[in-house]
Amino acid sequence: IAVGDLVKSTLGRKNKIFQCSIRGEPDADKLLITNDRATILSKIGVDNLVERVLVVNISKVQDDEVGDGTTSVVVLASELRRG
Numbered sequence: 001i002a003v004g005d006l007v008k009s010t011l012g013r014k015n016k017i018f019q020c021s022i023r024g025e026p027d028a029d030k031l032l033i034t035n036d037r038a039t040i041l042s043k044i045g046v047d048n049l050v051e052r053v054l055v056v057n058i059s060k061v062q063d064d065e066v067g068d069g070t071t072s073v074v075v076l077a078s079e080l081r082r083g
Contacts, residue, residue: 002048002051003041003044003046003051003054003055003074003078004074004075004077004078004079004081004082005078006040006044007037007040007041007071007074007075007078008075010035010037010040010071011071013035014035015033015034015035016033016034016035016040017031017032017033025043027043037070037071037074038063038070041055041070041074050081054074054077054078054081055074058073058074058077
């Protein structure tokens with residue numbers, strides 16, 4: 001649910017500032033400024049197993065297969081899980 005809320009907070013034209021939390025990544029612990037939801041999802045660390053599946057599998061498949069709609073898929077899946 002937190003991932004869906006994070007992605008929803010990036011909707012609109014304003015950029016999001018966040019800290020990359022994946023250890024071992026070149027951007028680890030750096031502040032990133034972006035509005036690209038796919039970039040945000042690829043840079044956040046997720047501890048919850050269900051949300052990790054959502055971030056890693058669903059958003060990657062959506063981005064690779066369709067090239068767009070990552071935000072919609074993540075927000076919809078998050079709201080279904082909240083439900």
